[in-house]
Amino acid sequence: MEKFKLYDAEYKFASIIWDNEPVNSTKLVRLCADKLGWKKSTTYTVLKKLCDRGVMQNQEALVTSLIKRRDVQKYEINAVVEKSFAGSLPQFLTAFLGGRKLTEEDAEELKKIIEESVE
Amino acid sequence: MSLQGIFISILNMSVTASYVAAGVIFVRIFFRKAPKIFSYVLWAVVLFRLICPVTCAAGFSFLGLLHVDSQNNRAVSDYVPHDIGFRQTPTIQSGPGVLDRTVNSSLPQAAPMASVNPMQAWMEVLSLIWIAGIVALLSYSVISYIKVKKQLRTATLVKDNIYQSDRIGTAFVCGFVRPKIYVPVAVGDADLSYVLEHERTHIRRKDYLIKPLAFFALILHWFNPLMWLSFALMNRDMEMSCDESVLQRMSREAKGGYAGSLLSLSAKRNGLLAANPLAFGESQIKSRIKNVLNYKKPPFWVIVLAAVAMGVLIAALATNPKPSHTGSNTYSGYSIEKLIANKTPYVGHNSKVVGLIDAMPLPEGIARGAVELQTVNPPYGIIINYIMRDSAGVMVNGAINTHVFFPNAIMLFSLIDNVDVIKCQITDQTGQDEGTSYYLTYTREMAEELLGGDVRIFAAGAGTLKNLIDRAANTKSGTGIVPPATASAQIEGYLKIIISSPQASSNPYDYINAHQNEYESILKMGDVALTCLLSEFEKGGHDDLKGYIMMASCKELLGARNNVTDGTLTPQEWYRALSIREEVRLPDFEYDGQDPIEKFVYDTEIEKHSGYQRGGFTVVAPKIFGSYEEGDLLKVFVTTYSASYKLYGNALAAEGGGVIPAAITYRKDNSGRYILERYEQAGDGSQFPTSIRKYCSMPASGRAIEGLADRILAHYADYEDIRILLYDNLTKHLRMNGVYNATLTNSLGEVEFRLGV
Numbered sequence: 001m002e003k004f005k006l007y008d009a010e011y012k013f014a015s016i017i018w019d020n021e022p023v024n025s026t027k028l029v030r031l032c033a034d035k036l037g038w039k040k041s042t043t044y045t046v047l048k049k050l051c052d053r054g055v056m057q058n059q060e061a062l063v064t065s066l067i068k069r070r071d072v073q074k075y076e077i078n079a080v081v082e083k084s085f086a087g088s089l090p091q092f093l094t095a096f097l098g099g100r101k102l103t104e105e106d107a108e109e110l111k112k113i114i115e116e117s118v119e
Numbered sequence: 120m121s122l123q124g125i126f127i128s129i130l131n132m133s134v135t136a137s138y139v140a141a142g143v144i145f146v147r148i149f150f151r152k153a154p155k156i157f158s159y160v161l162w163a164v165v166l167f168r169l170i171c172p173v174t175c176a177a178g179f180s181f182l183g184l185l186h187v188d189s190q191n192n193r194a195v196s197d198y199v200p201h202d203i204g205f206r207q208t209p210t211i212q213s214g215p216g217v218l219d220r221t222v223n224s225s226l227p228q229a230a231p232m233a234s235v236n237p238m239q240a241w242m243e244v245l246s247l248i249w250i251a252g253i254v255a256l257l258s259y260s261v262i263s264y265i266k267v268k269k270q271l272r273t274a275t276l277v278k279d280n281i282y283q284s285d286r287i288g289t290a291f292v293c294g295f296v297r298p299k300i301y302v303p304v305a306v307g308d309a310d311l312s313y314v315l316e317h318e319r320t321h322i323r324r325k326d327y328l329i330k331p332l333a334f335f336a337l338i339l340h341w342f343n344p345l346m347w348l349s350f351a352l353m354n355r356d357m358e359m360s361c362d363e364s365v366l367q368r369m370s371r372e373a374k375g376g377y378a379g380s381l382l383s384l385s386a387k388r389n390g391l392l393a394a395n396p397l398a399f400g401e402s403q404i405k406s407r408i409k410n411v412l413n414y415k416k417p418p419f420w421v422i423v424l425a426a427v428a429m430g431v432l433i434a435a436l437a438t439n440p441k442p443s444h445t446g447s448n449t450y451s452g453y454s455i456e457k458l459i460a461n462k463t464p465y466v467g468h469n470s471k472v473v474g475l476i477d478a479m480p481l482p483e484g485i486a487r488g489a490v491e492l493q494t495v496n497p498p499y500g501i502i503i504n505y506i507m508r509d510s511a512g513v514m515v516n517g518a519i520n521t522h523v524f525f526p527n528a529i530m531l532f533s534l535i536d537n538v539d540v541i542k543c544q545i546t547d548q549t550g551q552d553e554g555t556s557y558y559l560t561y562t563r564e565m566a567e568e569l570l571g572g573d574v575r576i577f578a579a580g581a582g583t584l585k586n587l588i589d590r591a592a593n594t595k596s597g598t599g600i601v602p603p604a605t606a607s608a609q610i611e612g613y614l615k616i617i618i619s620s621p622q623a624s625s626n627p628y629d630y631i632n633a634h635q636n637e638y639e640s641i642l643k644m645g646d647v648a649l650t651c652l653l654s655e656f657e658k659g660g661h662d663d664l665k666g667y668i669m670m671a672s673c674k675e676l677l678g679a680r681n682n683v684t685d686g687t688l689t690p691q692e693w694y695r696a697l698s699i700r701e702e703v704r705l706p707d708f709e710y711d712g713q714d715p716i717e718k719f720v721y722d723t724e725i726e727k728h729s730g731y732q733r734g735g736f737t738v739v740a741p742k743i744f745g746s747y748e749e750g751d752l753l754k755v756f757v758t759t760y761s762a763s764y765k766l767y768g769n770a771l772a773a774e775g776g777g778v779i780p781a782a783i784t785y786r787k788d789n790s791g792r793y794i795l796e797r798y799e800q801a802g803d804g805s806q807f808p809t810s811i812r813k814y815c816s817m818p819a820s821g822r823a824i825e826g827l828a829d830r831i832l833a834h835y836a837d838y839e840d841i842r843i844l845l846y847d848n849l850t851k852h853l854r855m856n857g858v859y860n861a862t863l864t865n866s867l868g869e870v871e872f873r874l875g876v
């Protein structure tokens with residue numbers, strides 16, 4: 001499960017790959033320099049680290065993701081729900097919504113998601 | 120410079136900086152309410168003192184105020200002397216008080232037999248410990264800096280030079296050339312604007328460079344706890360002044376928000392970063408929040424006042440005291456206070472006289488020995504014994520400078536009312552001419568002649584004494600006394616050159632004429648040469664060419680003191696017949712006639728012409744052409760034949776003289792006495808006739824006196840009358856003084872004047 005845990009910088013880096021994959025590594029270096037202010041060596045170091053953890057893969061200078069954005073988001077949410085709301089989804093939702101008003105469409109979509117996930 | 124040398128320099132800078140840091144900490148108390156930028160700027164002076172060993176000296180120095188007396192008075196303060204490892208009794212002088220005494224009593228003394236002075240060994244160990252500490256601290260900071268840099272590598276760009284990272288707990292600036300601002304990811308938008316403003320201010324003020332520099336200085340002085348305290352306080356002042364600078368540019372309402380941001384960031388501090396001074400961690404949150412909440416824009420007058428006070432303080436803290444202000448009040452090596460305190464009318468006052476002598480500087484290599492006082496009969500004198508261990512301080516071109524103690528003697532004549540003669544006896548202990556003594560004699564007349572009057576008036580106060588010191592210092596060049604060994608070697612060298620050519624001749628004067636310069640050099644050495652040459656004759660065997668040249672030199676040096684007139688004697692025969700005549704001291708001529716005007720003229724002329732020769736006496740013979748009275752002025756026109764002589768046994772030697780026309784004006788004072796008002800002398804050369812015509816006028820109205828100048832000029836062409844008068848006066852004068860037999864011979868050997876027989 002640890003491979004889903006991404007630091008802030010790693011998450012931002014991964015986002016660039018998710019948005020552009022499959023991406024040529026030279027192009028990735030340029031993208032990181034522009035968006036993150038990274039040096040070439042930093043980009044390669046972080047890429048290597050993520051490849052070693054099986055998050056990304058780099059085959060013949062073409063970078064693609066093994067773990068998708070959704071997987072990471074799922075992990076992050078679960079971690080928050082586990083840690084702060086004792087695994088209770090309703091509590092989490094209450095806190096998340098806390099006084100916030102939902103639009104008609106948002107509410108409809110949420111209902112749909114909940115119904116689909118009910119077994 | 121050795122490691123030890125550098126360490127000692129650092130030690131000295133550390134002591135100075137400690138004083139300055141203590142001063143800054145003290146001053147900060149008064150600047151509590153003022154903008155913190157002032158306190159921050161003050162630390163720059165401490166930093167300057169920690170890094171720069173030299174500064175300029177100024178009278179208003181803060182260190183002078185504390186009477187910090189370092190061991191030498193230069194732009195560099197030396198509390199710990201650089202040769203401490205080599206001193207018999209090592210001492211430090213870090214300032215007033217008990218500390219030095221405690222430290223000094225704990226410093227190990229040198230044991231004369233040991234090969235290594237324990238203090239030297241100690242200094243070696245201490246400097247090694249010092250350098251080890253520097254290496255340790257430097258490597259720790261470099262390593263932690265590299266660690267931080269590595270962590271920050273993956274920080275992501277927000278915009279411009281702002282980066283975000285989830286590895287850090289607080290915002291800071293990092294980098295030297297292009298500094299970047301790093302912000303924790305978790306900082307909210309509200310806090311972010313404050314945080315960024317704060318960090319941008321740091322960058323604008325170059326704090327990111329100042330702090331590492333200060334830390335580097337701290338590493339050099341790591342052994343000084345006061346510097347660690349100073350570093351911490353400086354950081355605090357830096358942050359607070361930075362906060363204030365931010366608030367000044369923000370609205371009034373921003374105060375609360377800014378303080379809140381400080382608090383929220385402080386909650387997430389990261390231990391490693393807080394300890395690393397190369398990056399900008401936030402510190403002292405509580406006092407900073409208080410400072411922010413209490414912050415009011417200072418009124419303009421407070422800023423102006425604080426800025427002026429700051430300028431003065433910085434100048435005072437950054438400078439060293441002036442040499443004359445360090446320790447006791449000295450001026451050119453003279454302790455003015457002691458001179459004034461020991462001023463005395465009587466040479467018999469032993470302790471005061473010695474006190475005066477010891478308040479004066481001595482040339483290098485000279486130490487004072489016993490002081491003897493001659494107080495029974497006049498002339499009253501002081502004999503000061505000196506021991507010469509190194510001749511460099513008193514020798515000029517291989518000869519002892521006879522004026523080397525003259526400035527000090529002048530001071531003594533000024534400060535001791537009744538002393539007439541000061542004799543300095545210098546005993547040679549340099550190893551060369553070991554045990555030989557040189558005598559330098561100074562008389563009150565010499566001092567008065569030099570200063571143009573009574574030197575006692577200069578003893579009135581510190582100002583006049585300093586004036587006298589300056590004027591006396593200009594007298595340091597005299598004739599040289601050549602030490603005997605050097606002198607005889609020199610004379611031997613000159614003689615060898617003289618007898619080398621022209622070999623064809625047997626006349627010694629041919630050899631002398633061929634080597635005028637060498638011969639003159641021998642004569643210039645004066646009595647030293649005479650002593651050497653006579654002691655050579657005493658050894659015997661000098662009837663050769665060299666002996667003849669030696670005899671010729673001796674005869675010239677002796678002059679009238681030579682009693683042997685027989686020119687046919689060989690050198691050794693001449694030496695056997697020689698009995699050097701002692702000088703008979705006579706006073707100057709005194710007029711004993713009844714004519715009041717003649718009496719005035721004689722007195723004035725004697726005064727004008729005597730005193731140029733030391734020893735000897737002066738006789739004058741004036742011819743008076745007329746005296747004119749107008750109002751209370753009396754003008755007398757004279758031509759005076761004056762001559763100075765020395766008397767050796769019954770041989771007179773002419774020392775100088777001349778025939779000079781003059782006009783003397785006297786003024787009658789209230790009690791009817793005539794006081795000398797003006798003395799006009801005929802000019803030289805082509806000016807001679809015109810200057811006489813010019814002064815041949817009435818005393819008050821200035822109306823020309825018909826025919827007077829012509830008479831004076833005509834007489835000047837043939838002054839046989841006053842020549843006869845001069846010898847008459849000389850005869851009278853010698854008889855008056857009990858001399859009934861005397862002869863004056865001119866340079867050609869002809870008798871010019873003979874008395875008696």
